[in-house]
Amino acid sequence: MxxxxxxxxCDKDHTHMFLHALPHLSPSNIMAKIKGVTSKKLREEFPHLRHLPSLWTRSYFVSTEGNVSSETIKRYVEQQKTRG
Structure with missing residues (x-):
């Protein structure tokens, strides 16, 4: 893609990602692919997860880079592991 x-x-119940994607890719398609692939990989590596009907919720938050720089967003994502 x-x-x-x-x-x-990554946190225990959510993930922050800063992605660069081609403009013709919709956020919903990107998230569907990420959630689908990661669910498959996690279920392969951790068989006890296979019985769960779903690993991810259908919700997500998407924002575009606009009034802030790429470096500001990258720094924010990277700082999530040190907060709290």
Missing amino acids: EIVIVALE
Whole structure:
């Protein structure tokens, strides 16, 4: 899909991602692919997850880079592991 993960941080119940994607890709298609692939991989690696009907909720938040720089967004995502 030609998506570049610029920054990624995971918490126990959510993930922050800063992605660069081609403009013809919709956020909903990108998230569907990410959730589908990660669900498949996690179920392969952790068989006890196979009995769950779903690993991810259908919800997500998407924002575009606009009034802030790429570096500001990247720094925000990377700092999520140190907050709290």
